[in-house]
Amino acid sequence: MNYRDDPAALGALVRDAEVHRDVYTDPGVFTLEMERLFAHTWIYVGHDSQVPKVGDYFGTTIGAQPVLMVRHDDETVHVLYNRCPHKGTRITTETCGNTGRFFRCPYHAWSFRTDGSPAALPLPSGYQNEAFVVSQAAQGLTPVRHVQNYRGFVFAKMSDAGPGFADYFGDSLSSIDNMVDRSPAGRLEVAGGVLRYMHNCNWKMLVENQTDTCHPMVAHMSSAGTAIDLWKQAGEQNPKPMAVEIYAPFMSPYEFYEKMGIRTWDNGHGHTGVHHSIHSNYSAVPGYFDQMVAAYGEARAKAILDENRHNTIYFPNLMVKGPIQLLRLFKPLAVDRTLVESWTFRLVDAPDFLLERTLVYNRLINAPTSVVGHDDVEMYERAQEGLKANGNQWVSLHRLFEPGEAAVSVDNGTTERQMRNQYRAWARYMAVAP
Ligand code: FES
Ligand SMILES: [Fe+2]
Incomplete structure (x- = not known):
């Protein structure tokens, strides 16, 4: 069954009170979950206490996508795709560490600030052409589109489709609130x-x-x-x-x-x-x-x-x-x-x-x-x-x-x-x- 091209068949997998086995067993459904479900919803990335100091990073995934959660100079937490804009090399392979003020790609040494913006290129005169200047490569490490730090819990949504953070979670955030409130300092x-x-x-x-x-x-x-x-x-x-x-x-x-x-x-x-x-x-x-x-x-x-x-x-x-x-x-x-x-x-x-x-x-x-x-x-x-x-x-x-x-x-x-x-x-x- 090709669910990608058959929305009616995909919709028919879920009935009021039963689901078709393909939701658990069909590799094509799994691929669509990675492209749609995990892109259009808010996915937990990590806790901001995992990156307490400027330059601390944590490598993880959102669905099938490799990402980095990192503490930027201004203390905010950013979530970036873990992929060099040059040839696609993974920027870090460690699960966590401290990168200082910059990420530096190990292949050709392009470097990036911890918000993903480009910092420096070796031999920059070779890139003074219009095609590079307007390319996505010149933008640096791509940030994940939407990021929300809720009382230390960092969530991200990759796509512009789907609801905003507050609409998506609504009153369910009360469970996170209760866990955090159990600390006399209100912190985990x-x-x-x-x-x-x-x-x-x-x-x-x-x-x-x-x-x-x-x-x-x-x-x-x-x-x-x-x-x-x-x-x-x-x-x-x-x-x-x-x-x-x-x-x-x-x-x-x-x-x-x-x-x-x-x-x-x-x-x-x-x-x-x-x-x-x-x-x-x-x-x-x-x-x-x-x-x-x-x-x-x-x-x-x-x-x-x-x-x-x-x-x-x-x-x-x-x-x-x-x-x-x-x-x-x-x-x-x-x-x-x-x-x-x-x-x-x-x-x-x-x-x-x-x-x-x-x-x-x-x-x-x-x-x-x-x-x-x-x-x-x-x-x-x-x-x-x-x-x-x-x-x-x-x-x-x-x-x-x-x-x-x-x-x-x-x-x-x-x-x-x-x-x-x-x-x-x-x-x-x-x-x-x-
Ligand atoms: S692949 Fe990253 S600098 Fe070339
Ligand atoms: Fe159990």
Whole structure:
């Protein structure tokens, strides 16, 4: 099927409550996602604390595009395509570093300021011709068209199509706000490195899983369930180990997840954990509440800490977990290959114990060595294989479906409404040709 030339066929991949398997398996659909979905929407690039000093850069990708996030002389953060305007050479190959005031291409030494503008060329007299002067090459490193730094979280949109930042995210920014507000200083810093984990499956399977509340008690029985059994056998003496405190809520019954609630917003964003979540009952950290009260006053401090959202999806490929201070970025590499990055944050001016818990959580749940993570990856890879079966070409998203459902809602926490919300946005952004 050539979806590029057949908009009707592309649109028909998403029904009200099911999606065609080609959204996960067709390489042509994947290419169109890179050209359209990842160009017309706001994609998370990185956190500005990763580039604290002038000249610091961080190399990453937006969809399939190599980019650099860099701190310019005026302290603003810029996002540039990582490609020399001369012959196309990658400007940097390191994941991060400091370039000083200029980037210098290693091939012929063209150099550029950290906002991408051209700085110098060797033998410049050779370029005093009109054709060069008016060319794109003379402009330097191409900036990504739209960049927004929201409370340290840097997003970019490559295309002029698609909504502005505030319209795109709307009220969903409240989840980022809550994570940042949990710092008495109102500031986060990336800390503890990043965990990278390769998955042989389509990226959207991971995004769907973030609000799939009917799988933990089943798929994680062998890991989280075993941890709880061992704890029971040990006699449940106090204090409860941090690992048990983190694993145990995963095994909560369906009713817990039903009552937790799911909120959906327009443009494919949404979150689990409206009323409570698996993060609600972590032990108090000595001194932290007092620091929060000193910073915000008692009522506001309580309101911030009572918000225990579980997973917030920033469509298309970011998940933020406020109460445990981490985010996961699902980077599409191929139709059946996804790199997951899990980044952890320090709440500036909060007790170190919070970062310690964040790091333990990340290692237990998101690391390549995580026993819980292996449960999920096996399910995704089985699905990627199973979707080859021809008997049924559709994936079901019917749970608690209601015809004509609105984009913005709060529902029973076991609904698949957020997944349907994502696919409605997917179909909308895929329909806009570049
Ligand atoms: S390729 Fe970069 S200077 Fe020639
Ligand atoms: Fe899981």
